[in-house]
Amino acid sequence: MILAIDSSAGTSVAIVQAGETLIEHNSQNARGHAEAIGTLIEACLSSLQIRPTQLEAVAVGMGPGPFTGLRVGIAAAVSFGVALGVPVLRVSSHAAIALERQSSLGEERMLVTTDAKRRQRYWSAFEFPGPFELPQLVLGPDISSEEQLQVAVSNLGVFTRVDSEWVSAASVGLLSERLQSTGGSFLGSTPLYLRSPEVTIATVPKRVSQ
Amino acid sequence: MGSIVNREAPLVLGIETSCDETGIGIVRGRSLLANVIASSMEEHARFGGVVPEIAARAHLEAFVPTLEESLRKSNVALADLDAIAVTSGPGLAGALMVGIGAAKALAVALDKPIYAVNHLVGHVGADVLTGDSIEYPTIALLVSGGHTSLLLVRDLVSDVELLGETIDDAAGEAFDKVSRLLGLGYPGGPRIDEAAAGADENAIAFPRGLSKPKDLQNHRFDFSFSGLKTAVARHVESSDLTHLGSIAASFREAVVDVLLTKALAACSELNVPRLLLGGGVVANARLRQEAIRRCKDARIELRIPPLDLCTDNGAMIAALGAQLIMAGREPSELTFGADSTLPVTQIQDLS
Numbered sequence: 355m356i357l358a359i360d361s362s363a364g365t366s367v368a369i370v371q372a373g374e375t376l377i378e379h380n381s382q383n384a385r386g387h388a389e390a391i392g393t394l395i396e397a398c399l400s401s402l403q404i405r406p407t408q409l410e411a412v413a414v415g416m417g418p419g420p421f422t423g424l425r426v427g428i429a430a431a432v433s434f435g436v437a438l439g440v441p442v443l444r445v446s447s448h449a450a451i452a453l454e455r456q457s458s459l460g461e462e463r464m465l466v467t468t469d470a471k472r473r474q475r476y477w478s479a480f481e482f483p484g485p486f487e488l489p490q491l492v493l494g495p496d497i498s499s500e501e502q503l504q505v506a507v508s509n510l511g512v513f514t515r516v517d518s519e520w521v522s523a524a525s526v527g528l529l530s531e532r533l534q535s536t537g538g539s540f541l542g543s544t545p546l547y548l549r550s551p552e553v554t555i556a557t558v559p560k561r562v563s564q
Numbered sequence: 565m566g567s568i569v570n571r572e573a574p575l576v577l578g579i580e581t582s583c584d585e586t587g588i589g590i591v592r593g594r595s596l597l598a599n600v601i602a603s604s605m606e607e608h609a610r611f612g613g614v615v616p617e618i619a620a621r622a623h624l625e626a627f628v629p630t631l632e633e634s635l636r637k638s639n640v641a642l643a644d645l646d647a648i649a650v651t652s653g654p655g656l657a658g659a660l661m662v663g664i665g666a667a668k669a670l671a672v673a674l675d676k677p678i679y680a681v682n683h684l685v686g687h688v689g690a691d692v693l694t695g696d697s698i699e700y701p702t703i704a705l706l707v708s709g710g711h712t713s714l715l716l717v718r719d720l721v722s723d724v725e726l727l728g729e730t731i732d733d734a735a736g737e738a739f740d741k742v743s744r745l746l747g748l749g750y751p752g753g754p755r756i757d758e759a760a761a762g763a764d765e766n767a768i769a770f771p772r773g774l775s776k777p778k779d780l781q782n783h784r785f786d787f788s789f790s791g792l793k794t795a796v797a798r799h800v801e802s803s804d805l806t807h808l809g810s811i812a813a814s815f816r817e818a819v820v821d822v823l824l825t826k827a828l829a830a831c832s833e834l835n836v837p838r839l840l841l842g843g844g845v846v847a848n849a850r851l852r853q854e855a856i857r858r859c860k861d862a863r864i865e866l867r868i869p870p871l872d873l874c875t876d877n878g879a880m881i882a883a884l885g886a887q888l889i890m891a892g893r894e895p896s897e898l899t900f901g902a903d904s905t906l907p908v909t910q911i912q913d914l915s
C-alpha cells in the first residue's frame with residue numbers, strides 16, 4: 355500500500371495498492387495547501403481504517419507547479435517517509451497526468467501543460483511506446499509563454515495536448531507503483547522548480563496590531 | 565490524532581522554519597536534549613538580506629538531515645515523542661509552510677498531537693531550558709533580522725502583551741543595510757562589530773528613532789530604524805570612509821541605545837524588574853555588554869539565554885510546546901495554516 359501526495363495544483367492525497375486506487379481526498383483550494391495537508395492524509399487513513407504503519411512507501415509529485423504549495427506536499431511526504439522508515443518515491447506530476455489521460459485516450463504522444471502564472475505554461479512532452487506502457491519523457495519539463503511553447507514543440511510531430519488544472523495523487527501513486535515494479539527511475543530530491551527564485555529581500559511584515 | 569500521555573515532562577520535538585534557519589529541537593519538559601540548526605545565511609549573502617524563496621527552498625533541503633541529526637544527538641526515537649510543536653507564525657509564509665507541512669505529516673504518521681505555536685513567544689520560551697529560568701512578569705526584548713519587539717510577559721502560556729515593535733525595519737535588517745552601505749558585507753551584525761572594534765562609539769551623533777517627546781506619545785515602546793539608516797547614508801555621502809570604524813561604532817551605539825532605553829523604560833514604567841533578551845541580534849557583544857551595565861545600574865534582573873537558544877531554533881519551539889502541554893492545554897487542530905503576522909497574544913494557534 356502506498357500513500358500518494360500531490361500539491362502541484364491543489365492538494366491531493368490518495369492510497370493505492372496493486373494498481374487500484376483505494377481512496378483519494380482532495381482540496382481544490384490553490385492556496386490552502388498547508389491548511390489541508392494533514393486533514394487529507396488523516397481522512398485517507400481513517401476512511402480505509404488503516405494505520406500509517408501499514409503503508410510501504412510514500413509517493414509524491416515533484417511538480418512542476420507553484421512553489422509554495424508544491425513544497426508543502428513534498429515536505430509532508432519526506433517527513434512521513436522518515437516517520438515510518440519507508441522509501442519516498444518522487445515522480446513528475448506531469449507524468450502522472452499523462453498516465454491518467456492515456457488510459458482513457460491511448461494516444462502515442464502527449465503534451466501536458468499546467469498553469470505557471472504570468473502568462474506562462476509548465477509543459478512536458480511524453481510518448482507511450484505501446485498501449486499499456488508508461489509515459490516516456492521526450493521533451494521538457496520546461497516553462498514557456500504560449501508562443502515559445504509552439505516553437506519548442508513544432509518538431510514533435512502529431513501529439514495530443516492536455517492542459518490540466520489538476521493533478522490527482524492517485525495517478526502519482528499508480529505511476530510510482532508501476533515504476534517500482536518495472537525498475538523505472540524516480541526523480542531526485544529537488545522539486546521541478548524550473549524558475550529561479552525571485553529575488554526580493556524579506557522585510558518586516560505589515561503591522562496588524564495596535 | 566494521539567492524545568497526551570505525559571503531562572509531567574513531555575518529550576516534544578519542535579520545528580522552526582519562519583526565516584532562514586531550519587531548526588529542530590527536542591526537549592523533555594524543561595530539559596534540552598537536542599538543538600540542531602541549519603542556516604541558509606550564506607545563500608542570501610550576495611543579496612544583502614534574506615530572500616524568502618531561497619530560504620523556503622533551503623528549508624525543504626535541510627529538513628530531513630536536520631531532523632535525523634536531532635534524533636541522533638538526543639538518542640530519541642520518533643515513536644517515543646509525546647507531541648510535535650511547530651512555528652505557525654509570525655514569519656515568512658512560504659518558509660513557515662515547509663515546517664507546517666512536515667510537522668503535520670509527522671503528527672499523522674506517528675499518531676501524535678500537534679501544537680502550532682507563536683515564534684516570538686518561542687523566543688521567550690527558550691529561557692525555560694536554561695535551568696534557572698526567569699520569574700514572571702518579565703519584559704522581553706526580541707531583536708533579530710525579522711523582528712524587533714518589546715513584550716510584557718505575565719505568563720508564558722497565557723498572558724503575553726505586545727508593548728511595541730518596529731514600525732519599519734527590524735534592527736537586524738538595519739545592521740544588514742548599513743553594513744552594505746559601508747561595503748562591509750553580510751550578515752551586517754558581525755561585520756559591523758569587526759569594523760567598530762576599538763573605535764569611538766560617540767564620534768557621530770546619529771539619531772535615536774521615535775525618541776522625541778512627540779513620537780513618544782504615540783510610539784512609547786515602538787522602534788524605527790529607517791531614519792537612522794538614512795542618516796548613515798547621508799553621512800557616508802558627505803564624507804570619506806577613512807573613519808569607517810567610528811561610523812560603524814556610532815551606528816551600532818544608536819541601535820543599542822534606543823533598544824535598551826526603551827526596554828528599560830518599559831521595566832521601570834510597568835514596574836517589572838526583569839528583562840529577557842532574545843533573537844539573533846543578541847549575538848552582538850556591544851548589546852549584551854550595555855544591557856549588563858544598564859540593568860545592573862537600574863537593579864533589573866537580566867536574562868540572556870545561550871546564543872544558540874537566542875537565534876531562531878527548534879528547541880525554543882519544543883520548549884513552548886512542552887510548557888503548553890504541562891499547563892494542560894489541548895493540541896491544535898490539524899487545520900491551522902501559516903500566519904505571517906500572528907499576534908503575540910496568540911501563543912498557540914488552535915486551528
Ligand SMILES: [Zn+2]
Binds near residue numbers: 711
Ligand atoms: Zn526569531
